[in-house]
Amino acid sequence: MIRWQSDVSLTTMTKIGVLIKFVPDTNSRIQLKGDAVDEADLKFVINPYDEFAIEEAVKTKELWAKSNLPAEIVGICLGPTAAAKALRDAFAVGVDRGIHIVDNAKTATDSRSIATALAEACKTESFNLIYAGKQAVDSDNHAVAVMVAEKLKMPHIAVISKCEWTANTEATVERDVEGGMKDIYKVKLPALFTANKGLNKMRLASLPGIRAAAKKEIKEIPIAAVKAGIKVSGWSLPPERGQVKMIEGEPEKQAAELVRLLHTEAKVI
Amino acid sequence: MKKVLIIAEQKKGSLKKASLELLTAAKNDEVHAIIFGSQAKAAADELASKGVKEVFWIKDAKFDHYHPEAFASACEEVIKTLKPDYVIGTASSQGKDLVPKLAARFDGPLASDCVELSIDHAKGKHPFFSGKALADVAFEASTISFATLRPNSLAAGALTGAGKVTETSSNFDFASSPIQYQKSTEATSDRPDLTEAGVIVSGGRSLKTKDNFKILFDLADTLGAAVGASRAAVDEGLAGHDMQVGQTGKTVNPSLYLAFGISGAIQHLAGMRTSKVIVAVNKDPNAPLFQKANYGIVGDLFVLAPLITEECKKQLGK
Numbered sequence: 001m002i003r004w005q006s007d008v009s010l011t012t013m014t015k016i017g018v019l020i021k022f023v024p025d026t027n028s029r030i031q032l033k034g035d036a037v038d039e040a041d042l043k044f045v046i047n048p049y050d051e052f053a054i055e056e057a058v059k060t061k062e063l064w065a066k067s068n069l070p071a072e073i074v075g076i077c078l079g080p081t082a083a084a085k086a087l088r089d090a091f092a093v094g095v096d097r098g099i100h101i102v103d104n105a106k107t108a109t110d111s112r113s114i115a116t117a118l119a120e121a122c123k124t125e126s127f128n129l130i131y132a133g134k135q136a137v138d139s140d141n142h143a144v145a146v147m148v149a150e151k152l153k154m155p156h157i158a159v160i161s162k163c164e165w166t167a168n169t170e171a172t173v174e175r176d177v178e179g180g181m182k183d184i185y186k187v188k189l190p191a192l193f194t195a196n197k198g199l200n201k202m203r204l205a206s207l208p209g210i211r212a213a214a215k216k217e218i219k220e221i222p223i224a225a226v227k228a229g230i231k232v233s234g235w236s237l238p239p240e241r242g243q244v245k246m247i248e249g250e251p252e253k254q255a256a257e258l259v260r261l262l263h264t265e266a267k268v269i
Numbered sequence: 270m271k272k273v274l275i276i277a278e279q280k281k282g283s284l285k286k287a288s289l290e291l292l293t294a295a296k297n298d299e300v301h302a303i304i305f306g307s308q309a310k311a312a313a314d315e316l317a318s319k320g321v322k323e324v325f326w327i328k329d330a331k332f333d334h335y336h337p338e339a340f341a342s343a344c345e346e347v348i349k350t351l352k353p354d355y356v357i358g359t360a361s362s363q364g365k366d367l368v369p370k371l372a373a374r375f376d377g378p379l380a381s382d383c384v385e386l387s388i389d390h391a392k393g394k395h396p397f398f399s400g401k402a403l404a405d406v407a408f409e410a411s412t413i414s415f416a417t418l419r420p421n422s423l424a425a426g427a428l429t430g431a432g433k434v435t436e437t438s439s440n441f442d443f444a445s446s447p448i449q450y451q452k453s454t455e456a457t458s459d460r461p462d463l464t465e466a467g468v469i470v471s472g473g474r475s476l477k478t479k480d481n482f483k484i485l486f487d488l489a490d491t492l493g494a495a496v497g498a499s500r501a502a503v504d505e506g507l508a509g510h511d512m513q514v515g516q517t518g519k520t521v522n523p524s525l526y527l528a529f530g531i532s533g534a535i536q537h538l539a540g541m542r543t544s545k546v547i548v549a550v551n552k553d554p555n556a557p558l559f560q561k562a563n564y565g566i567v568g569d570l571f572v573l574a575p576l577i578t579e580e581c582k583k584q585l586g587k
Contacts, residue, residue, distance in 0.1 A: 024398065026399075026516040026517060026535075026536040026539070027534075027535055027536060028398070028401075028535075029401075029535060030397075030398050030401040030402045032402065037397070037402055048517050049517075110378065110379070111369065111372075111379050111381060112372065112373075112376070112377075112378055112379060115373060137398065137399065137516055137517065138397060138398055139397055140381070140382060140395075140396065140397060140398070140399060140520075141369075141379075141381040141382070141395075142360070142365045142369075142381060142382060143365070143368075143369035143372070143379055143381050144369075146337075146366060146369040146370050146373070147369050147370070147372065147373035147379075148373075149370075150341075150369075150370045150373035150374055151373050155337070155338055155446070155447045155448050156337060156370075157337065157448065158337075158365075158366050159362070159366075161510070172451065174454075175362075176362075176510075176511065177335070177362040177363075177453075178361065178362050178462040178464065178465070179456040179457065179458070179460075179462045179511075180456060180457030180458065180509060180511035180512075181453055181454055181455070181456050181457070182453065182454040183334060183335060183450065183453045184450075184451040184452050184453065184454070185336075185448055185449060185450055185451060186448075186449040186451055187447060187448050187449075188447040188448075189447075191447065191448075196510075197510050197513070197517055197518070198510040227409075228378075228409070229377060229378020229379065229408065229409050229411055229414070230378050230379065230380050230406050230407070230408060230409065231406065231407045231409060232404045232405065232406055232407075233392070233405045233406070233407045234404070234405040235402055235403070235404055235405075236402070236403045236405075237401075237402055237403070238400055238401070238402075238403060238542055238543065241547070241561060241562070241563060242563075244549075244559050244560065244561075244562045244563065244564065244565045245563065245564050245565070246559075246564075246565045246566070246567070247564060247565065247566050251568055251569070251572045251573055251576055252576060254566050254568060254573065254576075255573055255576035255577045255579070255580045256580050256584075258548065258564060258566060258577060258580070259577060259580040259581055259584050259585070260584060261564060262525065262546070262548070262564070263584060263585060266525070266546045266563065266564075268468070268524045268525040268545065268546045269468065269492060269525060269581065269585060
């Protein structure tokens with residue numbers, strides 16, 4: 001099965017897509033209200049892994065500019081009206097324009113429906129390259145970007161911590177796997193990469209960047225009828241532990257007692 | 270009874286324990302398996318001996334290393350013939366990549382990174398916000414559905430009866446793929462991976478230097494444990510990114526989590542709160558982690574960690 005075109009030449013404007021999600025800050029305390037997560041007091045930010053994706057897109061554009069290869073970076077965000085802020089924040093560090101799939105009714109709830117909607121928006125742009133975070137830190141599915149790639153019939157390498165361009169259409173990427181190991185792949189464009197921590201650190205927005213961000217275009221599109229395959233039937237908070245057992249005494253005695261308790265009481269060693 | 274295809278994994282020829290957990294998720298079902306790699310014979314035989322009806326062993330050495338397109342293509346061939354109701358894998362590096370790709374290819378529902386999963390009941394439990402909240406998830410009716418299970422979530426299972434191993438190949442054309450596997454770097458240690466470890470020894474910024482982590486490595490090696498670190502320790506360069514536990518690092522699920530000098534920031538708690546037993550060692554009696562721990566010691570980690578290592582050797586004969 002042919003899933004890509006082998007002789008892509010990037011002679012005209014190259015388009016880089018970045019998938020961006022607006023999520024509660026990782027310092028948030030999560031509470032439930034009725035049958036849902038209480039979002040009232042949560043502070044929303046760009047998903048931390050998407051920051052790496054944004055920065056890598058900007059770095060790639062800068063690199064290509066050196067070979068007189070113009071590129072445009074398009075941020076794609078699915079979320080409620082308020083999520084447009086994620087695109088504005090991304091504009092301030094170099095993303096050129098945005099597509100906001102507006103979903104105030106939470107139509108897209110699982111990875112399939114979200115990936116379907118994102119892929120449809122990507123299809124209208126014909127990206128040569130897409131970056132995304134390896135996972136969103138709210139739903140933690142670790143799946144959507146890979147599914148978007150598959151729906152676009154675009155090859156992907158996920159969880160990368162290094163990306164080196166060997167040609168304008170070919171990169172060598174390092175994928176983080178278990179045990180601190182890295183699998184290294186050579187990938188021809190078009191392709192989608194998901195970013196891990198360690199890939200880079202997002203630059204701070206400059207004042208001119210922030211000013212320019214206000215004028216950049218966000219195209220709003222309504223969410224299409226997408227079908228979720230997984231339904232959340234209930235929420236719970238993790239169970240609290242009982243009272244902590246503090247071990248007192250001299251260090252020697254504390255160490256001996258801890259090991260005894262772990263061995264004979266908790267039976268975990 | 271459902272027909273289930275499990276995507277099994279092996280490491281250096283041994284079946285991963287996490288793959289046997291998938292048998293527990295599908296304990297009343299007709300289970301088939303697919304496993305990759307030229308070294309996978311013993312692992313494939315073990316699956317067959319544990320009641321997996323047919324194990325498809327992709328023996329070609331080209332499948333010794335993960336390749337998203339190739340692995341998906343090989344699975345697709347098996348799925349098209351077998352027509353399973355469910356395809357389930359481990360929420361490992363491979364599983365978190367391959368299973369979503371297949372779910373998208375077959376347009377089936379996907380329940381990711383479940384900490385509970387029952388194919389019989391068509392439901393599972395998935396942690397959101399790194400476990401700050403848990404969602405009960407249910408599969409909508411579909412001709413094929415997909416799920417991944419977090420390691421250490423269920424007991425290793427075995428089904429009754431014995432099955433067979435079928436050596437099989439794939440038509441995937443590696444040479445013309447836009448993805449070319451180059452090589453893998455060496456593992457940074459022989460210790461178990463954080464995401465699969467039964468015991469984790471973890472350190473915070475109070476370790477002060479990278480070299481000081483040695484006292485935690487010594488304890489970890491005595492217990493056969495993995496070593497983790499807090500974000501603060503990683504950001505200050507005391508430990509590598511691959512060691513970070515927490516909401517922007519690894520989410521871990523061990524039976525025992527020993528935290529040295531970790532105060533317990535909310536994003537760290539998120540990554541380790543499902544640990545069955547938590548031990549906090551900290552010189553600050555007000556460290557928030559004491560509120561989440563089963564056992565606590567207020568004291569100097571530089572004194573206590575070596576003493577605990579000695580006691581483990583003495584009391585456990587290690």
